[in-house]
Amino acid sequence: MTMRSFDDLNAHLREIRRLNDVVALLGWDQQTGMPSGASEDRGAQVGLLSRIIHGMWTDGRVAEALDHLSAQGSTDPVHVATLRNVRRDLARRVRVTADLVERLASAEASAFSAWIAAKPAGDFASFAPSLATLLDLRKEEALAVDADRSPYDTMIDAHDPGVDAANVAAMFGRLRPGLMALLEALKGGTPPAALGMTMPVAEQRAVHQGLLGALGYDLARGRLDASEHPFSTSVGLDDVRITTHLYEEDLLHGLGSTIHEVGHALYEQGLPNHLGDGVARHAGMGMHESQSRFWENTIGRSRAFCRFVAPRFGNPTLTADRLWAAQHRVSAGPIRVSADEVTYNLHILVRFELEAALVGGRLAIADLPGAWNDAYRATLGVHVRNDTEGVLQDVHWAAGAFGYFPSYTLGNLYAASLAVGMARDLPTLWQEVEKGQFDGIREWLHQRVHQVGHAMDAPDIVKAAVGPRDHVQDLLDALSERYKAAYGLA
Amino acid sequence: MTMRSFDDLNAHLREIRRLNDVVALLGWDQQTGMPSGASEDRGAQVGLLSRIIHGMWTDGRVAEALDHLSAQGSTDPVHVATLRNVRRDLARRVRVTADLVERLASAEASAFSAWIAAKPAGDFASFAPSLATLLDLRKEEALAVDADRSPYDTMIDAHDPGVDAANVAAMFGRLRPGLMALLEALKGGTPPAALGMTMPVAEQRAVHQGLLGALGYDLARGRLDASEHPFSTSVGLDDVRITTHLYEEDLLHGLGSTIHEVGHALYEQGLPNHLGDGVARHAGMGMHESQSRFWENTIGRSRAFCRFVAPRFGNPTLTADRLWAAQHRVSAGPIRVSADEVTYNLHILVRFELEAALVGGRLAIADLPGAWNDAYRATLGVHVRNDTEGVLQDVHWAAGAFGYFPSYTLGNLYAASLAVGMARDLPTLWQEVEKGQFDGIREWLHQRVHQVGHAMDAPDIVKAAVGPRDHVQDLLDALSERYKAAYGLA
Numbered sequence: 001m002t003m004r005s006f007d008d009l010n011a012h013l014r015e016i017r018r019l020n021d022v023v024a025l026l027g028w029d030q031q032t033g034m035p036s037g038a039s040e041d042r043g044a045q046v047g048l049l050s051r052i053i054h055g056m057w058t059d060g061r062v063a064e065a066l067d068h069l070s071a072q073g074s075t076d077p078v079h080v081a082t083l084r085n086v087r088r089d090l091a092r093r094v095r096v097t098a099d100l101v102e103r104l105a106s107a108e109a110s111a112f113s114a115w116i117a118a119k120p121a122g123d124f125a126s127f128a129p130s131l132a133t134l135l136d137l138r139k140e141e142a143l144a145v146d147a148d149r150s151p152y153d154t155m156i157d158a159h160d161p162g163v164d165a166a167n168v169a170a171m172f173g174r175l176r177p178g179l180m181a182l183l184e185a186l187k188g189g190t191p192p193a194a195l196g197m198t199m200p201v202a203e204q205r206a207v208h209q210g211l212l213g214a215l216g217y218d219l220a221r222g223r224l225d226a227s228e229h230p231f232s233t234s235v236g237l238d239d240v241r242i243t244t245h246l247y248e249e250d251l252l253h254g255l256g257s258t259i260h261e262v263g264h265a266l267y268e269q270g271l272p273n274h275l276g277d278g279v280a281r282h283a284g285m286g287m288h289e290s291q292s293r294f295w296e297n298t299i300g301r302s303r304a305f306c307r308f309v310a311p312r313f314g315n316p317t318l319t320a321d322r323l324w325a326a327q328h329r330v331s332a333g334p335i336r337v338s339a340d341e342v343t344y345n346l347h348i349l350v351r352f353e354l355e356a357a358l359v360g361g362r363l364a365i366a367d368l369p370g371a372w373n374d375a376y377r378a379t380l381g382v383h384v385r386n387d388t389e390g391v392l393q394d395v396h397w398a399a400g401a402f403g404y405f406p407s408y409t410l411g412n413l414y415a416a417s418l419a420v421g422m423a424r425d426l427p428t429l430w431q432e433v434e435k436g437q438f439d440g441i442r443e444w445l446h447q448r449v450h451q452v453g454h455a456m457d458a459p460d461i462v463k464a465a466v467g468p469r470d471h472v473q474d475l476l477d478a479l480s481e482r483y484k485a486a487y488g489l490a
Numbered sequence: 491m492t493m494r495s496f497d498d499l500n501a502h503l504r505e506i507r508r509l510n511d512v513v514a515l516l517g518w519d520q521q522t523g524m525p526s527g528a529s530e531d532r533g534a535q536v537g538l539l540s541r542i543i544h545g546m547w548t549d550g551r552v553a554e555a556l557d558h559l560s561a562q563g564s565t566d567p568v569h570v571a572t573l574r575n576v577r578r579d580l581a582r583r584v585r586v587t588a589d590l591v592e593r594l595a596s597a598e599a600s601a602f603s604a605w606i607a608a609k610p611a612g613d614f615a616s617f618a619p620s621l622a623t624l625l626d627l628r629k630e631e632a633l634a635v636d637a638d639r640s641p642y643d644t645m646i647d648a649h650d651p652g653v654d655a656a657n658v659a660a661m662f663g664r665l666r667p668g669l670m671a672l673l674e675a676l677k678g679g680t681p682p683a684a685l686g687m688t689m690p691v692a693e694q695r696a697v698h699q700g701l702l703g704a705l706g707y708d709l710a711r712g713r714l715d716a717s718e719h720p721f722s723t724s725v726g727l728d729d730v731r732i733t734t735h736l737y738e739e740d741l742l743h744g745l746g747s748t749i750h751e752v753g754h755a756l757y758e759q760g761l762p763n764h765l766g767d768g769v770a771r772h773a774g775m776g777m778h779e780s781q782s783r784f785w786e787n788t789i790g791r792s793r794a795f796c797r798f799v800a801p802r803f804g805n806p807t808l809t810a811d812r813l814w815a816a817q818h819r820v821s822a823g824p825i826r827v828s829a830d831e832v833t834y835n836l837h838i839l840v841r842f843e844l845e846a847a848l849v850g851g852r853l854a855i856a857d858l859p860g861a862w863n864d865a866y867r868a869t870l871g872v873h874v875r876n877d878t879e880g881v882l883q884d885v886h887w888a889a890g891a892f893g894y895f896p897s898y899t900l901g902n903l904y905a906a907s908l909a910v911g912m913a914r915d916l917p918t919l920w921q922e923v924e925k926g927q928f929d930g931i932r933e934w935l936h937q938r939v940h941q942v943g944h945a946m947d948a949p950d951i952v953k954a955a956v957g958p959r960d961h962v963q964d965l966l967d968a969l970s971e972r973y974k975a976a977y978g979l980a
Contacts, residue, residue: 018538021531022512024520034729037711041726048508052542221527236531239524248970 003065004077005090009086010276012061017277019053025235031227054101057093062086079457082278088161095144097169104141107134108400115398123390124369127398132365134400135358152359155403159174160284160410162457168406171413171472172349176379178476179346182483183330186342189487192325196319201246207312208244208258215295217242217262230257232264232292240268251313252326256296262286263295266442279453285404287458289411290418291449296420297341297412299441301327301482304433320336327465328486332380334389342479343380345412350375351394351405359402414462416475418449421466493555496569499576500766502551507767515725521717522733527923544591546710547583551574571945572768578651587633592632597624598890605888612878614859617888622855624890625848645893649804650774650900652947655846658896659964661903662839666869668966669836672973673820676832679833679977682815687808689775691736697802698734698748704934705785707752711759720747722754722782730758741803742817746786753785754778756932760940769943775894777948778907779901781939787902788909789832791817791972794923818976824879832969833870835902840865841895843883849892891896906965908939911956 003009007156030042056062072085090254111130118127124187142151153164212219220238234240242261267288273280282288297422306320306327307308330340336347354371357363372391373384384390396404423429426440433441448465456464462471484490493499513536520532546552560573601620608617632641639647643654695714700711710728715732724730732751736744738807757778763770772778789795796814820830826837844861847853853861862881863874874880886894913919916930923931946954952961974980 015538018535022516022535022539026512026515029515029519033708033713035713035731036724037708038729041508041729045508045512045726048505049512051711131592218527221525223525236528236535239528239531241525262530421767 003061004068004256006069006074006082006276007084009062009065009069012056012065013086013277016053016056018027019056020050021235021239023049023053023489024233028233028235028241031231032225032231048309057090057264059155062090063094064242066090077278077455078275085161085281085454086249086278092145092158096141097144098124100137100141100144100174104134104137104400107137110134111400112395113400115392115395119392121197121390122386122390122392124387124391128368131397134397135365138400139359139401148343150405152356152362155359156406157403159404159407160286160458161454162284162459163406163410165285165458167423169354169356171409172352174472175345175409175475178350178472179342179479181377181435182342182476182480185480185489186330186483186487187486189489191330192328192486193322194329195252195318195322195326197315198249199251199313199315201248204248204251206253207314208246208254208314211258211309212262214418214436215262215266215438217265218269222265224258230261232261232268234268238272240265251318252323255273255309256300259298259300260292263292266295267450269289270446270449273451275453275455279455281454283452283454283456283458283461284410285407286414287449287461288411289407290414290458290462291411291445293411294415294445294463298415298478299433299438301341302430302433304430307434308436325486328483330483334376334382334384335393335420336374337393342483345409345475346379348405348409350379352409353394355397355402355405356408381489410458414458416478417462417466417469418445419469419478420469420474421448424466492558493551494558496559496572496766498563499552499559499572500768501556502546503576503767506543506546509539509546511725511729513539513543514682514723516717518723518725518731518733521721522715529584537970544583547580552580553584556580567605567945568765568769570809570892572766575651575771575944576768582635582648589628590631594624594627594890595714595772597627599889600624601890602885605882605885609878609882612876612880612882614877614881618855618858619731619757621887624887625892628742628890628892629849640850642846642893645849646896647893649891649894649897650776650948651944652949653774653776653896653900657949658842659846661899662842664962665835665899665965666839668962668970669832670869671831672966672970673822675970675979676820676977679974682976683812683820684819685742685808685812685816687741687805689741689803689805690839691738693804694736694741694744695736698736698744700802701748701799702752704926705749705752705756705928707755708759712755712943714748717903720751722751722758724758727763730755738931741808742813745799746790749790750782750786751784756785756935757940762941762943765943765945771943773944773945773946773948773951774900775897775944776900776904777939777951779897780902780904780948780952781935783901783934784905784908788905788968789928790922791831792920792923794920797924798926815976818973820973821847822872823865824872824874825883827883832973835899835965836869838895838899840869840901841886845887845892845895859962900948903961903965904948906968907952907959907961909958909968910959911938914956 003012006051024420026042026049030039043282066083066087069079071162094350107130111127111134114127114130118124120146131390138155142149142154146154150165156163156168160392190359209224212224222240222242224487225241225243226245228245230242230244232240232242236321242258244254244258244261244266266280271280271282301324303320303324310318310320310323328341330342332343332346333339338343338349339347350372354363354368354375358365358368369391374430376382376384376390396402422444425444428442432438449461452461481490493502516532516539518534518651520529524532545824556573556577559569564570579859597620601617601624606619628645632644640655644660645657650779668723670760699714701716701732712730713730715731716728716735718735720732720734722730722732732755734748734751736746757772761770761772791814793810793814796817798809800808800810800813820832822827822833822836825969827864829837841863844853844865846947847861848855848858859877859881866872866874866880886892912931912934915934916922922928939951942951942954952959971980
């Protein structure tokens with residue numbers, strides 16, 4: 001069937017989306033309770049569906065539709081964005097040969113296995129050869145997608161369309177001194193007390209379940225489950241699920257995770273599905289992360305939110321002040337996923353600079369552990385004792401996800417500027433939060449971010465939402481204000 | 491790609507199976523916790539996958555492979571069975587036009603909706619027109635599949651290959667007087683006491699979870715969940731899941747359900763996957779039901795099993811004798827799913843005779859409720875007060891599943907003869923059951939039923955397992971022995 005209209009194209013994209021949603025359900029099931037023996041089945045199922053999806057992209061119909069529809073020269077912004085996005089999708093699929101796809105899949109599987117074995121042993125040397133192979137293939141892939149662009153830019157663009165390494169480097173160039181100055185200033189203050197409380201997981205879960213509804217996460221179109229690593233996943237237009245991981249001895253960790261995933265899910269639940277799947281999609285991982293970080297940090301770590309949420313735990317000793325203070329402890333350490341809000345971006349900075357150097361050929365794989373440890377000492381003042389808690393800690397590179405790390409900091413930057421714009425537009429924001437009224441916030445994000453989908457790239461979405469802002473300054477201001485106050489330096 | 495060998499054909503069948511497993515997971519998810527708002531998504535996902543699967547059957551490759559492989563004239567029994575089974579699969583798919591498939595899907599959706607609305611209101615008249623349409627289309631479909639066979643035979647064959655209406659009628663012809671005589675005899679005895687115990691669902695679940703391992707259900711290749719209607723489903727070669735429904739006030743119901751579903755799951759977990767998917771499949775719903783009923787009734791309602799399982803509930807007042815007695819209460823009522831073991835087959839008999847008459851054109855839809863009520867009075871001595879508890883009680887006809895009901899009684903019949911053969915082969919059977927040792931039983935079924943797959947049709951599998959047996963007599967003997975003892979008539 002030849003696709004002669006945007007409706008035809010969108011119907012085809014919807015079918016692709018349906019299959020991707022099924023793949024997402026297979027992944028959700030795998031992480032929430034699939035029998036351990038079913039790994040091989042699951043791999044075969046995902047592989048088969050991926051092949052079918054690949055065929056729906058590359059059988060020539062989408063390319064033909066793009067040519068035909070482009071020739072119509074529509075200036076409708078939704079049409080223009082659809083063509084631009086689908087052209088990008090297609091480039092990443094048709095320009096990469098089946099042979100390369102297969103070599104990549106095999107290299108990813110090898111690197112992942114090698115990493116799983118190497119990490120506990122801290123044995124980088126055994127991981128290095130497969131990492132080198134995977135890196136070479138990713139560069140080959142990036143050049144196949146766009147021969148005229150630097151491979152690292154193409155890798156970043158895969159996760160954050162409209163962003164390149166120079167943008168990221170410029171932001172980190174100013175974030176680094178700002179964050180280091182803040183860390184230095186905090187040394188002159190008094191560190192807030194840790195929470196030091198335990199609560200049975202079942203009781204925490206009940207609190208979280210109630211919180212979901214208050215935050216506006218629609219449980220008729222989603223559900224909360226437990227998994228090792230919290231995540232959110234869209235398995236249907238009306239089915240966006242989240243997971244969390246609750247620890248009896250760490251209330252803050254679970255609370256942050258749940259709010260974070262709700263932020264991701266509200267974005268997915270709010271996409272403009274009526275505009276077609278060329279546009280009804282997130283605008284990159286940085287934009288996605290801005291939604292989770294906004295809820296987790298701007299809202300979740302506000303005094304107002306602490307006043308709202310603390311009583312819900314039903315323990316009179318858990319006061320709002322105590323909760324707020326405990327959320328603002330800063331302590332540089334070697335592990336990214338345990339990092340506090342201030343040092344987190346420095347962890348990302350280290351990864352960004354190292355992977356840029358790796359992809360650019362300025363750093364050899366063999367020199368990576370040493371460079372990692374040097375960077376942690378220079379940037380975070382942290383002594384990395386071994387590769388387990390150093391260069392081997394994250395799965396990203398072992399999974400071939402070069403160019404992904406910047407998304408985390410982009411998310412924090414976008415979130416900071418969105419928060420400034422929102423506070424300007426919603427003068428009663430914090431009074432509402434304190435009363436547990438989140439409708440205004442959600443609606444603000446819905447109109448300015450969620451409903452935009454990918455009609456624009458992320459930087460333009462933020463600009464349209466809040467005007468031109470200095471994201472780095474907005475983030476530094478927000479961190480400085482909260483953390484100095486928490487350290488008694490206000 | 492042309493398929494030139496059995497390996498090629500089996501690789502194609504395995505891909506079809508993988509997609510069917512994915513469809514099964516979508517169904518499992520829908521029944522175990524899918525958000526209520528996701529029904530439309532789920533329908534679209536299943537519809538799309540069904541279309542892809544249909545294409546893999548009908549794009550000509552399977553037909554070509556069958557012609558090519560048949561011409562080779564292999565006498566290898568696995569090859570012969572594969573060709574026979576796949577030829578049957580294909581006939582049901584290619585001989586039915588896409589137009590008819592679409593009209594059927596639409597008629598099924600309408601009939602199901604009409605039934606959902608009509609059942610609580612007891613309003614058969616509002617359901618009748620869509621039932622009539624669906625019945626006509628099913629007959630049209632049956633004639634398309636095999637123009638030379640009576641439509642009802644073709645319908646039964648879809649669920650139970652190798653069985654026809656005459657076989658079923660002959661069995662029921664002898665079952666009816668036998669069961670009625672047993673019911674008459676029991677009137678002269680003393681009805682056993684009901685259990686009259688409650689136990690929190692969480693406690694029951696813990697007992698059941700432990701029971702699964704004892705019965706040999708492999709939890710590394712399966713899992714137990716809760717759902718409204720218990721079921722088992724295969725979502726991978728190594729992933730066969732079961733659900734149950736526990737009631738605080740009815741321990742027996744939940745216990746029976748779990749054991750029943752374990753029986754189904756052991757069959758699926760034991761299929762001979764190495765023989766290829768033309769043979770590594772169940773041999774019809776009657777055979778499947780024989781496995782669940784064998785475990786539920788022959789094992790689960792034995793004195794030996796009661797001695798094993800009663801103490802596991804941790805309540806000293808729940809003795810083995812009390813449990814066994816309570817499992818043997820007979821009481822004719824209007825509802826099939828609540829029926830006891832003896833009257834159950836009479837419920838099926840009524841449905842069989844009525845659907846045979848409907849499909850054969852000897853009974854008009856308008857006369858169905860009256861015929862139903864008359865049959866219940868004549869066969870079970872039950873007065874049906876309204877259509878809610880009468881002709882509208884089951885979903886089967888509303889779902890277009892004519893010819894399915896006989897499977898339930900076929901299962902009981904096969905199970906009875908398998909039990910006779912097993913008791914002969916395993917002289918220490920009941921001592922083992924009492925000690926909670928089920929390996930011998932499982933291995934016996936594994937070799938004689940599970941590992942056969944669909945290399946033979948069900949009647950031949952049972953014959954090969956236990957020799958020529960009179961299934962009706964075996965079932966009547968088993969029921970008579972247990973129930974007369976329970977009623978003090980031994």
